[in-house]
Amino acid sequence: MSATSTPSNPDDAALRMAGLAPAEVERMHAAARAIRGGAAAQAERWLDEVLEAAPEHPEALRLLGILRARSGRHGEALALLQRALAQRPDDAPTLTDLGNAQHGRGDLDAAFASWRRACAAAPDAPMPWFNIGRNLQLQGDTLPAVDALQRAAALAPDFIPAWILLGDALVHLGRFDEADDAYRRALRLHPACGDAWRGLANMKTRPLSEQDRLRLADALRRPGLADADRIAMGFALGKVCEDHGRYDEAFAALGDANAAMRRLAPWQANAFRAHVDAVLAASAGLPEPPDPQLGRELVFIVGLPRSGSTLFEQILAAHPQVEGASELPDMDEVIGEESRRRGQPFTQWARTAGAGDWQRLGRRYLERTARWRTQRPRSTDKLPANWLYSGLLGAMLPGARIVDARRDPLEAGWSCYKQQFYRLPHFACTLTDIAAYIRDYERAMAVWQATAPQRIRIQRYEDLLADPEGEIHALLAFCGLPFDPACLDYHRAMRSVRTPSAGQVRQPLRRDTARAAHYGARLDPLRFGLGLPTA
Structure with missing residues (x-):
């Protein structure tokens, strides 16, 4: 940390x-x-x-x-x-x-x-300021983090990590011109700085220029590149080539970057499928909660990454009763604490835990996340992978609402392939693994949504595009929130957005986000795995 x-x-x-x-x-x-x-x-x-x-x-x-x-x-x-x-x-x-x-x-x-x-x-020492800025940013306190990181960068202008973290924090606040300057200051110090190129490319509403594309391609040809820089620049090159309509080059760059990621830690699709089976079994027949309203102040937004979860959170966070907390690690950590205490993975102890145990764990989660509800009474948790806990939440936080963000699976899967994820192993490094992950996710959520439709809402991105006002009314009603017109102008909400979609959710809805059609038969492994007709 x-x-x-x-x-x-x-x-x-x-x-x-x-x-x-x-x-x-x-x-x-x-x-x-x-x-x-x-x-x-x-x-x-x-x-x-x-x-x-x-x-x-x-x-x-x-x-x-x-x-x-x-x-x-x-x-x-x-x-x-x-x-x-x-x-x-x-x-x-x-x-x-x-x-x-x-x-x-x-x-x-x-x-x-x-x-x-x-x-x-x-x-006058840069490291204490860098350290506190870094940790403020990790805690979601982005505005004071920017102040501390600016101090660190001013005291040590050649310290690249300060410029990178400053750029990231500025992006999260929507201050894109300043973020661009911070990343480019890092590139002046190190033209093959993968994190700087990653930051520039992730400002998705600000496409890199043709000159940037040439500089990036040249930097990738440098001998002796660190693996981390080469991978980050590969994803950035894929993004800029796609933006410039160079689809063959984009697919090749992304393929090389994902192959390098997979070599570091291969995803095991069969093992994950078995894990999902165990989670489904562990979630069946859990005890009735003693307090059905426990967790009513929470909205979990789950699903496949790159499916609109940040957009749905931004809409909710525009509501005066809701604080958008972004991607929180707390659910995983609460379950992990209990697993360590019992000396077993949760798929083994979940069926033996009593109603009091689940209530204790729910209160532990509420305690850990209470700081997100000091200004507003309700908060979101937008960690996509929390879908794995959707069944357990009926016993642990039964009053919480779960929004399952859905997008056309081909577009969502391709978007995952284009995004660098830092937690390894990751399912998004091959099109085949992406398809397998989507199948496992959708089958598990189908079971839990059928069991508890009052707690879990499938929120489709394409439906929001077709009828924004109607879908926002329905989403707020599901969450037990009165309608507020500020939610229609979600892109004006002033908050820190700590995901790769930080730029996109600060703009009105865009209907031109589909990209998969440009790649034709190259995406057939994904189509085949999803049961879709091949190109």
Whole structure:
């Protein structure tokens, strides 16, 4: 979640080693190199030797605290870092690492307090500002994140990650001209920066120019590119070629990028199908909830990525009673916490959990997401993959409404293939896997929607295009919301949109988004898998 703070100034590093004998100084440098290289066991041995000679040396305690935090031993990390901080109360690197450990333990308020103390202690150092900006952005506090990242970029103009994260945050706020400038500043520093090209290409309402296409293609031919840069630039090149009507080149670029992604971590379609079968079995026959209204303040928006879920959330978030929280990790994390407590995956323990257990888990989710309902009484959770929990929600948060975002499966599947997803393995790296995933998703949702139509609404993107006002009235009514005309002007809603559709949902409805027809028989593996006629 956060960057550790490592002194780059040799004079500063020397000060941090003060009080150590030359042999211990060498061990400290070796331990720091081992931490950067991921050799945790070797780093710990060297730090143990240093602390045997100097048991309370603050820098050795700090580095050992970093190791403990990285291995998930956050309580031990906190104790070590607090011992170090007792000797150096205003040390920005130690405060940063303390915040990281507090964050890892789930104490967000304490973490942000520590990160803010680091910024106050070293106001002219870029890393504390970068760190707090990064974490504010991850928490959805985009406006203060921009301020912090702008400070970091001003203090370290050659620090590419600050410009990238600043560009991302500005996109989420709809400040596209400033975002464009931030990404291009990164490209001036590193013309083959995949994240910068990714950011520019993801501003989908601002097509890249022909000059950009040529520069991007040239950058991709550079020798020695990192895999991450090559993949990100491949997706960006596919996007710009499609925008310019160069469909053969677009398909080739996207094929290369997806093949590289799949080599990193292949998706196992058969294993996922078996998992969906297990989820369906686990969701059958769950106990009746003691409080049928628990979760009534929530709207989950689920489905296939690139199917209009961000648009539907933007419509709801334009309503004065609804806060759009975007893609939240909390549902997965609440289920994961319970699975770790029981020592079993949820598909094994779900059938044995009682009504009180599900109510406890529902309240845990509400507790974790309460900050999204401090200004408005209701909130959304727009993580598409939460469709897998739609059956469980009847027992866990029975008052919640679930909006299943649907789009023409061929268009949605092709749109997934064009989008770089960072969570690997991912189903979207081959057209065949995309078709298999869509089939599994649709069959599971059909079971749950038939069982509880009052909780689950299939919301079709094409229906919204055909009758915007009628569909918005129906969507609001399903969610138990009175009609508000602001929802018709959803694109004017001022909020942070933290998805690749941030640019699109700030414009009125567009009816020219279909692209699959341009690729003809190239998409036949997707058509065949979906049971559609081939080209």
